[in-house]
Each structure stands twice: as C-alpha cells, then as structure tokens.
Amino acid sequence: MKKIELEWVFYFIKESLPYLSVTAQYVFFSLIFGTVIGSVIAKAKMSKSKIANFLASFYITIVRCTPSIVLLFLVYFGVPALLRDTSFGAWLNTLPTIIFVIVTYSIFIGASISEVIRGAFQVVSKGQREAGLAVGMNEFQTFASIILPQMVKAAIPNIGNTIIFLFKEGALAYTIGLHDVLGRAYFMSGRTMNVHALSMYVALTLIYWPISLLLEKLFKTISEKMQYVHVETVKETELAKEVKAA
Amino acid sequence: MLKVENVHKSFGKNQVLKGVSFDVEKGDVVAILGSSGSGKTTLLRCLEFFEKADDGRIELGELKTDLKGAHKSVANQFRQHTGFVFQNYNLFNNKTALDNVKLGLIKGHGVDKKKADELARKALDKVGLSDRLDYYPSELSGGQQQRIGIARAVAFEPDVIFMDEPTSALDPELVGEVLETIKKLAENGITMVIVTHEISFARDVATKVIYMDEGVIVEQGTSLEIFSRPKQERTRQFLSRFLADYDYVI
Amino acid sequence: MYIDFDFIKNSLPIIVHKIPITLLLTVVSFVIALVFGTIFAYVNYKKVKVASKAIRVYMSIIRGTPIILQIYVIYNVTPKLLEGLFDALGIGVNIYNIDPIWYAFFALSLAATVSASEAIRAGLLSIDKGQFEAGLSVGLSERKVLFDVVFPQAFTNAFPVLGNVLVDLIKSTSLAFMMSVVEITAQAKILGGEVLRYFESYLCVFIIYIFLIKAVEIINSIIESRISTYKLGTAHR
Numbered sequence: 001m002k003k004i005e006l007e008w009v010f011y012f013i014k015e016s017l018p019y020l021s022v023t024a025q026y027v028f029f030s031l032i033f034g035t036v037i038g039s040v041i042a043k044a045k046m047s048k049s050k051i052a053n054f055l056a057s058f059y060i061t062i063v064r065c066t067p068s069i070v071l072l073f074l075v076y077f078g079v080p081a082l083l084r085d086t087s088f089g090a091w092l093n094t095l096p097t098i099i100f101v102i103v104t105y106s107i108f109i110g111a112s113i114s115e116v117i118r119g120a121f122q123v124v125s126k127g128q129r130e131a132g133l134a135v136g137m138n139e140f141q142t143f144a145s146i147i148l149p150q151m152v153k154a155a156i157p158n159i160g161n162t163i164i165f166l167f168k169e170g171a172l173a174y175t176i177g178l179h180d181v182l183g184r185a186y187f188m189s190g191r192t193m194n195v196h197a198l199s200m201y202v203a204l205t206l207i208y209w210p211i212s213l214l215l216e217k218l219f220k221t222i223s224e225k226m227q228y229v230h231v232e233t234v235k236e237t238e239l240a241k242e243v244k245a246a
Numbered sequence: 247m248l249k250v251e252n253v254h255k256s257f258g259k260n261q262v263l264k265g266v267s268f269d270v271e272k273g274d275v276v277a278i279l280g281s282s283g284s285g286k287t288t289l290l291r292c293l294e295f296f297e298k299a300d301d302g303r304i305e306l307g308e309l310k311t312d313l314k315g316a317h318k319s320v321a322n323q324f325r326q327h328t329g330f331v332f333q334n335y336n337l338f339n340n341k342t343a344l345d346n347v348k349l350g351l352i353k354g355h356g357v358d359k360k361k362a363d364e365l366a367r368k369a370l371d372k373v374g375l376s377d378r379l380d381y382y383p384s385e386l387s388g389g390q391q392q393r394i395g396i397a398r399a400v401a402f403e404p405d406v407i408f409m410d411e412p413t414s415a416l417d418p419e420l421v422g423e424v425l426e427t428i429k430k431l432a433e434n435g436i437t438m439v440i441v442t443h444e445i446s447f448a449r450d451v452a453t454k455v456i457y458m459d460e461g462v463i464v465e466q467g468t469s470l471e472i473f474s475r476p477k478q479e480r481t482r483q484f485l486s487r488f489l490a491d492y493d494y495v496i
Numbered sequence: 497m498y499i500d501f502d503f504i505k506n507s508l509p510i511i512v513h514k515i516p517i518t519l520l521l522t523v524v525s526f527v528i529a530l531v532f533g534t535i536f537a538y539v540n541y542k543k544v545k546v547a548s549k550a551i552r553v554y555m556s557i558i559r560g561t562p563i564i565l566q567i568y569v570i571y572n573v574t575p576k577l578l579e580g581l582f583d584a585l586g587i588g589v590n591i592y593n594i595d596p597i598w599y600a601f602f603a604l605s606l607a608a609t610v611s612a613s614e615a616i617r618a619g620l621l622s623i624d625k626g627q628f629e630a631g632l633s634v635g636l637s638e639r640k641v642l643f644d645v646v647f648p649q650a651f652t653n654a655f656p657v658l659g660n661v662l663v664d665l666i667k668s669t670s671l672a673f674m675m676s677v678v679e680i681t682a683q684a685k686i687l688g689g690e691v692l693r694y695f696e697s698y699l700c701v702f703i704i705y706i707f708l709i710k711a712v713e714i715i716n717s718i719i720e721s722r723i724s725t726y727k728l729g730t731a732h733r
Contacts, residue, residue, distance in 0.1 A: 065709040067667035070681060070701050077688070078695035082499070171562035175674075182562060194572075201569045205561055212560030296629050322637055330633035336626035340649045340726050350634025353644060382726040398634060 008196040012203035016185040020207070023180040026101045026173065027166040033106035034162075038113030045118060056114070063111035069172050071108055076100040076176045101173040109162055116158040120151040153226045160219025164212055171208075181207055247272045247437070248406050253292055253302035253313060255285075262288045263299070264461040270406060270454075275432045276439045277448035277469075280458035281484065286441045287333075289458070290408050293439075294330050295321035307405055326355065329399030329407035334415045335391040337383040337398070343370060344379040347398045355402050369401035370394065373427050389420030393427050400431065407431075409440040445488045449473050457481045503693045504700060510683060511700050515708070517679040521600055521669040526662055528605035533612030534647075540613070541620045555610045563607055563668060570603035571596070571675045600672045604665065611661045619654030620646070652723050659716040663709055670705075680704055 002008075044056035063071075076097070083089030124147050132142030174183040182204060189200040248270040255263040262285045270276055278286045292299040292313060299313035306327055311320050337346050347366035351357040357365065370376055373393040383391055392412060399407050412428065413421045425447050431438065432451050442448055448455060448469070455472040457465045457480075465478045476482045536555070540548045558566065578591045623646050631641030651658075673682035680701050688697030 061710070062706060064663075065706040066702060067670035067681070067705060069670050070698060070705060073681075073685070073694070074698040074702060078698045081688075081692055082695035084692075168560075168562040171564050172671075174564065182565060197572055201565065201573070204565050205557065208562060208565065209557055209560035213556065294629075294633060296632070318638065322632075322635065325632055326635045328633075330629075332626060332630060332633075334626060336624070336630035338627060338630060338645050340645070340652065342726075349631075349644060350636060353640045354635030354637075381732060384727060385732055395630075398630075402635065 004198045008199035009203045012200045015188045016181045019181045019184040029102045030105035034109035037110030041114035042117040060111045072104045075104045097178045120154040123154040124150045156223040249305040251303040254300045273435045275452050276454045277452035278441045278456045284458045285461040286458050290410050327405045329404040331409040331412045333411045335395045342380045343394050347401045369397040373397045388416045389423045392424045406437040503696045507687045508700050514680045514683045518669050522666050524601045525604040529608035529612040532609045536613040537616035558610045567603045571599050596675045600675045600677045608665045615654040615657035619650035622653045
C-alpha cells in the first residue's frame with residue numbers, strides 16, 4: 001500500500017463525489033417512505049385498538065433489535081432467494097439495487113420516526129386543538145395550520161439526526177454492491193489493486209466528515225431559527241438606528 | 247483561634263470583598279449580617295477555599311496561609327479543621343444519611359470504619375435523626391436534609407463550623423427545627439461562623455455580630471453592642487428594617 | 497416459494513454456536529469504550545487545553561464518517577502500521593498471525609467510545625457543583641470526591657444512555673464479518689451461501705439478535721431501577 005498521495009486523494013474525490021446523488025437519493029426516499037411508515041405506526045400506537053397498539057409496538061421492538069445490515073441482507077438476498085421460483089421473485093431480481101436499499105432503510109427508520117412523531121405530537125398540548133376548534137376551524141384546518149407546524153418544529157432536531165444517520169449508515173449498501181459515494185470509491189480503488197487505498201480513505205473522510213458537520217450545523221440553525229420569539233428584522237434595527245441618530 | 251485578615255475578592259470588575267478582617271475565639275458563635283450582595287457568602291466561601299481570594303490571610307490554630315494561590319493540599323489541610331453547612335444542604339445524593347456523615351470521617355479523616363459508624367450515629371442522634379439513618383436525601387424534607395448537613399459538619403469535630411445561610415432555602419415551617427439544632431450546638435460550646443438573615447436568631451444565639459455592607463465590615467461587636475447600641479448609621483438603618491419586630495419582642 | 501425448515505433446524509445450532517463470539521466482541525469493545533469514554537469525558541469536562549481540543553476533533557471525525565469506512569481503515573491500515581512499528585523495534589512478530597478479532601475490538605470501540613464519552617460527559621455536567629464542594633468541605637481530596645461522590649452519580653445518570661450504546665454495539669458486531677471475524681452474521685452468510693437459502697439463514701440471525709437485545713434491555717432496566725433508588729426516593733415507600 002502506498003503512502004497518502006495528494007493527487008490520488010483528489011482523484012478519488014473527483015471520481016466519487018458525483019455519486020453523492022445516489023447517496024442523496026436513498027437518503028431522500030428512505031426519509032419519505034420512512035415517514036409514511038412512521039406515521040402509520042405512530043397512529044396505530046396512539047389508537048385505542050389493542051391489536052393496532054400491539055402490532056405497532058411489535059414492529060418497533062423488532063426493528064430496534066435488528067442491525068441494519070442484517071435487515072439489508074434479509075431484504076436484498078433473503079426475500080428474492082425465498083421467492084426465486086415465482087414470477088414476483090424473478091421481477092425482484094430485475095430491480096436496481098438502490099430499491100432494496102430504500103426499502104430496507106424505510107422499514108428501519110420507520111420505527112424511530114414513529115417515536116419522533118409521537119413525541120412531537122405529545123409536545124403540542126390538547127388545548128391547541130381545542131382552541132383551534134373553538135375559533136371555528138374544522139379538525140383538518142386545525143391540524144394543518146396549528147398542530148402540524150408545531151410538531152414539525154419539535155421534530156426538527158430528530159429529523160436532522162435521522163438524515164445524518166441515513167447518510168452514514170447507508171454506506172453499508174456498498175456490501176450489496178451499490179455504487180454510492182463509498183461504493184464508487186471502493187470500486188475505483190479495486191481497479192488500481194487497492195494500491196492507493198490510503199488516499200481513498202482520506203478522500204472519503206474528506207467527503208463524509210464535512211457533509212455530516214454541515215448537516216448537523218444546518219439542522220441546529222433551523223431549529224434555532226424556528227423558535228417562536230419576536231425577531232427584530234434588520235430593517236427595523238436599522239430604522240431604529242436612524243431614529244436614534246436623528 | 248481563627249484569624250482572618252484583609253480578604254479581597256473581585257468577580258471581573260465587580261469588587262465583592264474590599265479587605266475584610268475579623269477574629270474568632272474558641273466557643274464564639276459569630277453571626278454575619280448584611281443585605282444581599284454585601285459579600286458575606288463570598289467571604290465564607292473564600293475561607294473554605296471554594297472561591298480563590300485575590301488577597302488576604304487566614305490563621306486557624308497552628309495553620310496559616312495566604313488565601314491567594316493557596317495550594318490544593320493547603321486547602322485540604324484547612325478543610326480538615328473546618329466544617330461547612332451549605333445553603334442548599336448539598337447532601338451526597340447517592341449516599342444514605344448515615345453514609346453522608348461517614349464518608350468524610352473514613353475517607354477524609356482516616357477514621358476506621360467501626361469508629362466512623364459510631365461517631366456518625368452519635369452525630370445524627372444529636373440532630374434528632376436516629377430514625378432516618380438509611381434514608382436517601384431524596385426521601386427527606388429540607389429541614390431533615392439540613393440537619394444531616396449539620397451532623398456531617400459536626401461529626402469530625404472541626405475547630406470551627408462555617409454556615410452559609412443554613413435556613414434560607416427552607417420552607418418557613420421547617421426553619422425552626424434547623425435553628426433549634428444550631429442553638430443546641432451553640433450551647434455545647436461549638437465554634438461557629440454563621441451567615442444569616444435570621445436577625446432575631448442572631449440576637450439570641452450569637453456571642454459576636456458582624457455587620458457587612460458593600461464588601462466591608464461596617465461594624466462588629468458583641469451581640470449586645472450591635473443590637474442595643476449600634477455606632478454606625480448604616481448598621482442602625484439595616485437593623486431598623488427589623489426593628490419594629492425587634493421592639494415588639496422587647 | 498417455500499421456507500426450508502430443515503435448513504433452519506440444521507443451521508440454527510451452528511449459528512447459535514457463534515453467539516459467544518458476538519458477545520465477546522460486544523463486551524471487550526464496550527469495556528474499551530467505557531474506559532476511554534470516561535477519560536475523554538473527564539478531559540472534556542475539565543476543559544484540559546490541547547487534549548480536549550484533540551479529543552473533540554477525534555469525536556467529530558468518528559461521528560461524521562460511516563462505520564464501514566472506519567472498519568476498513570482499521571482493518572487495512574493498522575496491520576501496515578504495526579508491521580512498520582515491529583520492524584523498527586526489531587520485534588519478530590508476524591502481524592499476519594494476529595487474530596483479526598483484535599482489529600474488530602479496535603474498530604468497533606471507536607464509535608462506541610464517542611457515544612460513551614458523550615453520555616458520561618452529560619452525566620458529569622448534570623452533577624451540581626455543590627456535590628463537589630460538600631465533598632471537599634468534609635476533608636476529602638479532589639480525587640476521592642471524584643470517585644466516591646461525583647462519578648457514581650454521573651454513571652447512574654448516564655446509565656440509560658450507556659445501555660443504548662451497548663445495544664448499538666451489539667448491532668455493530670454484525671459488521672465484524674468485514675474483518676473476517678466469524679460471528680453470527682458471518683456464520684449465517686456462509687451457511688446461506690452454500691445452498692442459497694439466504695432468507696432462512698438471515699432469519700435465524702434476525703431472531704437471535706432480537707432475543708439478545710431484548711435480554712440486554714431487560715437486564716439494563718433491572719439494573720437501572722436498582723442503582724437509581726437513591727434518586728427516585730422510593731427506598732422507603
């Protein structure tokens with residue numbers, strides 16, 4: 001293995017950075033479908049039906065107790081292997097790898113998102129809904145204009161964590177052959193017999209680390225910005241200065 | 247026995263103590279009075295080395311040191327001879343009442359376990375909490391916690407006990423039991439320096455009273471001198487706020 | 497489509513047989529994480545100048561990169577470093593004789609150290625300064641206050657989060673196959689690969705993990721309720 005060489009570091013960054021779009025795809029779609037699953041589970045968990053309640057808890061427990069790579073293997077290798085002699089199984093085999101990744105992570109984060117949603121829902125007090133109804137809005141209007149915005153605000157930090165989790169944990173998809181940022185870098189490294197592996201590791205660190213930091217910072221800023229406090233706009237303060245000066 | 251000289255302390259630009267000196271003899275009960283912000287709590291915390299004073303000296307029996315830049319080990323030596331009772335009790339949350347008292351004896355003073363157990367039980371008996379030995383702080387009332395705090399400070403028989411507003415965090419109905427406990431210590435001749443807002447308690451129990459304002463000692467003397475014949479106008483004004491109550495008592 | 501129950505019946509015992517490896521990976525990495533996590537937490541808590549800065553950079557890198565990258569770096573780079581070191585020191589050890597499980601301990605404890613350190617630091621920050629002062633006031637040295645008063649409380653407060661760190665660690669051991677350590681996931685991969693019964697073999701691992709982690713969670717909650725009686729004020733109710 002050769003020492004770290006700057007030009008090879010740049011080479012790997014240049015080669016794998018475009019594949020950030022693949023990473024972004026599974027992060028985005030897993031988040032969307034995960035939220036859908038999470039909403040259903042949260043609804044079930046908060047419902048009065050004992051069966052729905054049990055099923056939701058069961059789902060959450062199972063997923064929480066499973067390593068994501070085991071779930072990934074089960075979805076990618078297990079399910080098609082099980083269904084190999086059916087036409088559905090044959091169809092599964094024609095699907096691109098990223099679909100399996102998205103399915104896996106949607107199932108996976110569905111559990112944690114359901115908890116986030118439940119937590120956020122509990123933050124918004126019952127009085128908010130009642131106040132909405134009292135001023136003449138219907139249930140949907142109250143939910144959409146009063147409860148949902150407050151829930152989103154409460155959930156922002158956790159959503160940020162989920163996105164960062166997906167961004168990093170999704171790299172495991174390399175083990176089933178997906179070419180995302182990490183997969184692409186490994187692939188290119190393999191083509192040079194891994195002689196420049198060290199440079200590749202540095203390149204990957206230089207891609208993942210700053211983006212994680214950036215995401216962290218971004219969500220911190222968003223959640224700070226979303227506080228319900230009076231914010232003086234720049235115009236106002238400037239105006240105030242002028243008034244003072246005058 | 248305790249000699250404090252010229253203590254100075256600032257927090258940033260804010261000068262909290264501007265040269266405070268006083269003496270304490272064995273058996274004295276010294277009450278330090280003053281309005282909030284007069285620096286009396288800071289003074290006590292400097293003497294226990296919780297705050298680093300900017301200047302000043304302290305002498306306790308054979309021990310003496312500059313307060314400024316005193317080494318940790320020196321601080322520890324002094325603390326071996328002083329007890330401290332906190333405003334908000336600060337009992338060790340993870341220890342029972344008995345263990346709260348024992349810990350300092352065993353690990354701080356090298357008393358063997360059996361002897362420590364005996365001393366701790368005795369100390370808790372003195373404050374009337376023999377029936378709460380294995381209770382954790384979270385299970386006890388504020389008054390009970392503070393009495394354990396006092397037992398903890400008394401147990402290793404320090405030369406002097408510093409008390410930092412021992413009753414000001416308590417609900418009014420719990421103040422009495424703690425003052426009663428302190429009074430009993432005074433009757434047993436235990437030397438104490440008490441920062442307090444309980445004026446009538448100070449008048450009844452203290453042998454010596456110090457009145458502080460804006461970081462200096464305005465006046466000090468025997469309880470009788472300060473309460474009956476205050477020399478300084480500022481002292482008179484401070485006491486007059488409580489005087490209505492005071493006159494009535496007389 | 498059918499589920500091969502015979503395969504499951506034959507494979508499950510073989511996979512179960514590898515549970516000790518999974519547990520060994522977990523326990524050793526967790527101990528490493530606790531030791532270094534505590535040291536790092538304390539250094540950060542005390543705000544030791546250069547050291548705490550260095551630790552924060554380390555923590556930031558580990559938190560900001562995929563675990564799979566960390567594993568590959570440790571697995572591929574450490575042997576070379578050791579080889580160079582041994583050569584320089586003239587130690588005649590063939591690094592290729594080192595059991596890969598040692599790399600696994602190292603790689604898995606990297607991330608766990610970061611989470612453990614954060615948990616413990618939060619635990620330390622939750623302890624009131626007054627606890628320190630009370631300890632000093634009864635004549636304890638700073639070290640004794642730390643060990644008898646502050647750390648016990650900090651660990652109790654950190655316990656639930658440390659429990660999560662442990663659970664995450666158990667899950668991470670499933671990545672040890674990348675370092676050619678044969679634990680339960682690797683065993684399932686091998687067995688499933690022989691006859692292409694992946695579904696059944698991964699189902700076995702899936703079930704084993706659920707049992708393992710559920711067991712750990714139950715043990716955790718029992719211990720937690722034991723050690724936190726002092727906080728809840730329930731000992732005499």
